[in-house]
Amino acid sequence: MNYSYPATAPRWGVFEVTMPGKSDGNPFTDYTITATFTGKEGSVTVDGFYDGDGVYKARFMPSYEGEYTFKVSGSFSDTEYTGSFTATAPEKGNHGPVRVNGYHFAYEDGTPYFSVGTTAYVWPLQGEEMVQKTLEELGKGYFNKIRFCVFPKHYIYNLHEPTSYPYVGTPCPSPTNIDYSNPAALFGVHEGNDWDFYRFNPAHFQQIERCIKAVGDLGVEADLIVMHPYDRWGFSHMKPDQDDLYWKYVIARFAAYHNVWWSLANEYDLLRDKTIADWERYASIILDKDPYKHLRGIHHCTTPYDHTRPWITHVSYQRIDLYKCAELVDQYRIQYGKPVVLDEIAYEGNIDSGWGNITGQEMVRRFWECSLRGGYAGHGETMDVPEANGKLWWSHGGPLRGESPARIRFLHKILCETPGAGLMYRQMSWDSVCGVPEGTRGPARYMIEYYGFGRPNKRTFRMPQGMKFKVEVIDTWDMTITDAGVHEGFFTIPMPSKQYMAVRLIAVD
């Protein structure tokens, strides 16, 4: 492998320098590699990484168009590599990394980002056919964020082997079932593992990168779950120095992708041998090593993390009540003062557990509740039907089988019409949820009222005198928007006695 780098890279694209280097000993731990990129706005220094076969790489995401120079040095090579390149206009559809904008999000170019997420924990590790099918579904524009793991997953429906492992070594045999009478079956290290936690398997990380890039090309954020407890190999039970090595490698490889979000964990509180001090240390590594300040969150099972911690950019939440979750978003906003993302509100599906067997209607209802209360919801799907053959979108990606994705896309289209940064909750009646543009004081000039599981035959509005509103009746399930005329003051809108309806009012004078 020769020293190489491209002459140009688009703004918010990945500029990559490839270099030969020392491969004796353990290149993952024995050598240093640091790269500094300098443009008109200043310099950024990042870690490079060993990519196997004597190859080292350093990656950089240019934040501005224009000329850059770089210098790569360290003990990995006796040569210091330097060069220059031009950052060109961003590729079509690349608006830059997502940033926090109050309780909401916007891409770096200022375009508001209304998050409609999904989860497919280990879709990159299910073979090419499933990966392509997943990308095909994501190409339909249902979602603009997907949560997935770097490590493989061990759990119900996840007893088979992943296509690759993150470390050099040998996995334990695939179990044939999970013995629920033995708690270690789900969260313990099984017999027969033999891993070197100081030697990464670059092919595994290359596959994750390929998937980060592929979803990014589709306009989808990659909410990377860096640690999780569903493990039989010991990846959730490594020593602190091994964890830290992993975190640094992950950041060195992935941070230059504009669409990466750092999710420190899925269900951090089930990683029983990690302490809060451990999570805070991982966070400090990100703060130290990620110059692009990608979004940072941490997701719980039963005990929410202290989301007021300054390093947390947004609240990543799992429902903690069987009956209410999206309904609490406006409270969480007050509690934490940050954007609230309900990354897990149960899955459209039919599996045995309540977290995985809600209907499409209930999924969409939770999305609307969450959105109108000024938060952002996440989809997932666990449809265990014969043709799925045990492969469920929730973990494996592949074909979607539920009814909610098209309705979520419909909601997203409406959210994108919000004047301003996003919506906030306004109490308009005791039996509806109402969203108005963030920061609205006094009479709202834009308002969506949603009736959830209720099925009114009419709704009465008491709007300020002297303001005229264009009124639309929205069928959130059948995905229609029906003009209901222009009204003012006290007026009644006929409704079709159906569930999952909304009314939008837009001031026209």
Added chain:
Amino acid sequence: MNYSYPATAPRWGVFEVTMPGKSDGNPFTDYTITATFTGKEGSVTVDGFYDGDGVYKARFMPSYEGEYTFKVSGSFSDTEYTGSFTATAPEKGNHGPVRVNGYHFAYEDGTPYFSVGTTAYVWPLQGEEMVQKTLEELGKGYFNKIRFCVFPKHYIYNLHEPTSYPYVGTPCPSPTNIDYSNPAALFGVHEGNDWDFYRFNPAHFQQIERCIKAVGDLGVEADLIVMHPYDRWGFSHMKPDQDDLYWKYVIARFAAYHNVWWSLANEYDLLRDKTIADWERYASIILDKDPYKHLRGIHHCTTPYDHTRPWITHVSYQRIDLYKCAELVDQYRIQYGKPVVLDEIAYEGNIDSGWGNITGQEMVRRFWECSLRGGYAGHGETMDVPEANGKLWWSHGGPLRGESPARIRFLHKILCETPGAGLMYRQMSWDSVCGVPEGTRGPARYMIEYYGFGRPNKRTFRMPQGMKFKVEVIDTWDMTITDAGVHEGFFTIPMPSKQYMAVRLIAVD
């Protein structure tokens, strides 16, 4: 009218003495009438009452079979009336008044009473055709309790005149609509009323009695709402002495009906000029005047009454959250230490307000949630469809149009199979609600687990080793019970991936 009384009366029936008396002045206030009934177990003294046209009556409900003597005296007559009668065996289906049994109910003969209620606020005052239709529906066994008012009702869908008024006088004109910009339109006294609050209209009370008796004959408890705020005539704004006169008249007339419950109010907290001291005074009148100790409750709109008050026999509750109500029953039990009756959990219907537009499925789901948590739920229906012509079961009775009543009857049949007094909640899993017989300690020999809006394709049970269970899959909506075999220990039951399913386990060894 001559002095008359029957020679016999069935136990728990109404024994009535009819007597002539003074009709000059105001017979409702100017004279006293007291009756004492003496049997082998002791004596009971009650007030008699003026029934119009020079007729006075005294009523008594014999609690035991056997010989009774009585004596009626007071200023209403210069004659003291005495006599004797025999209390015979109760009529078929009359198990006596309902009593509290811990967190549950039982009839006085010991038969458990599993309450499945409904509400039709002013069905006795809608004309004979509606009354008969209501009784026809109640004859189908959907419900065993009905809440209704003594006073007529003014509210949306209730602008027309009732068939009678409780007082002598003239009502205000029927309004044609409710002006929502004027708060007095719903809760204020309209112009044009002219009532004598010291002169009752006996025909009005006779109609209420006829309805109490008719539902009693169908095995249905009459949960009488004695006061309520939905009033344009001033019945909710009377002076204390007028209120007290009303309460005494109501008790003198109705207390001898075995199936009467006293609901002091519907939405007591909306009767804005009544104080807690007023409610406590009404309660003391009941305690003083009702010798049969009928059940006593009081229902709120937004602020629950202090249900720990000793005179309150059971908690009569309205949901105070749009999303959760039945789900809170096990907490209310702990909070109040009494039976919990959710008399208002929203209505199956399609009207504009969230309290009146839930689906039949949601209604039935709330019934199951409530029942398995050891409480009792109440139905109501507000289906505003063209053929209803503005007459909704919720207020007027008449034909039922919803889907829930048959499913509530199915639930009641299952509740009646409970071993013991009733069910209590047991936490078996985080995503189901589970009921076991009240007082179960250690392994349950009877258990119903319900999955609500979830739709599992299977459920796994971890039962104590060495106990065999007959397992049944219950479809609470399609009303089927399917044998799933006998199982023990750790086992999995296939489920049909449908909502509103339950599993019942009954120990067979």
